[in-house]
Amino acid sequence: MKRKLNFGAAAALMGVLWTGGAWALVPSQLNQQGRLFDASGVPKQGEVNFKFAVYASATAEAPLWSEEQSLSLDDGYFSARLGTTTPIDLSVFDGQGLYLGVSVGDDAEMTPRQPLVSVPFALVSNNVVGDITPTSVSVGGQQVIDSEGQWVGPSSGLVGAAGERGPTGPAGAAGPTGPTGPAGAAGASGAKGATGATGPGGAQGPTGPTGATGAKGATGATGPTGPTGPGGLSRWSISSSLNQSDLATATTSYQKINNVGTFTKSASSTTIELEMNSNVSVSTFVGASGVHFQLRIDDLAGTFENTAALRAAGTQFVTARAIFQGLSTGSHTVSIWARTNSGTATSVLPDSGGFGGRVHIKESY
Secondary structure, three states: OOOEEEEOHHHHEEOOOOOOOOOOOOOOOEEEEEEEEOOOOOEOOEEEEEEEEEEOOOOOOOOOEEEEEEEEEEOOEEEEEEOOOOOOOHHHOOOOOEEEEEEEOOOOOOOOOEEEEEOHHHHHOOOOOOOOOOOOEEEOOEEEEOOOOOEOOOOOOOOOOOOOOOOOOOOOOOOOOOOOOOOOOOOOOOOOOOOOOOOOOOOOOOOOOOOOOOOOOOOOOOOOOOOOOOOOOEEEEEOOOOOOOOEEEEOOOOEEEEEEEEEEEOOOOOEEEEEEEEEEEEOEEEOOOOEEEEEEEOOEEOOEEEOEEEOOOEEEEEEEEEEEOOOOOEEEEEEEEEEEOOOEEEEEEEOOOOOOOEEEEEEEO
């Protein structure tokens, strides 16, 4: 893909950035700024891979230095510091004319190459202006002044005529003590000394083997009876008749039809399951196509539920289920609720005809 690259002012200048005072080292890096457009003249955006290379001429094939960088573009603008991933050998800048080549992604290098020129202060780098602050000085590859400022080059030609002998200096400090000499021969044995005091007692010896088991003692008194354990795996109960009264008009919000029974929950950790198997009926639908029947405990919906649905006016056998977790122990009330999916419905009644529809209540441990 053909691309267009506009260079900023820093891209056309070759120079150095000082990182501290006049004595700081010169980093071997160059600033490169520009703006990248695609073939339609639209600025590029996001992460783009650049390859930068420095050549000895505008047509040279082999670069003197190159590196790749992944740069983030903002409306096509980018800024790079060349030499970040591959340091630039300062020998590249030997005073000859240099050219910068740029390629993007897998594209060929853009043409023409950009000439590198000097920044103002680099124009005097061929000579010294004012004081110099090098870390060392070398001539012809040989160091002549070290980092301490001492002359370490050849001494010939620097030694003058010998001066008069100066006065004797003061005596130096005493040198360190020499090493200890070898031990002498052993002397004769002395007389036997007095008997020393009795030493402390030794540590306790290991425990002996376990003795024989003694006779069995008398049986103790019977302890108190423990609390009664929980009931079996489940407890069942059943509601009263569902055919008590109808819901005159059902709407899209759930309304209670009847309370159909109570039960007592024996333990807080148990789960309650409700299941209704019954005929249900609706007289008329007005802008509705279904009535949903829901089981609740204490007027609250279950943790999980499967509501029953009547899809047409008339009577239909349905099954509704609900599971309740986290209910407290004690007495609770079961009720049946209904709503339409849209519009209204009249005379909504569970167990129509009084055929003995019921809600089964199961407490599981």
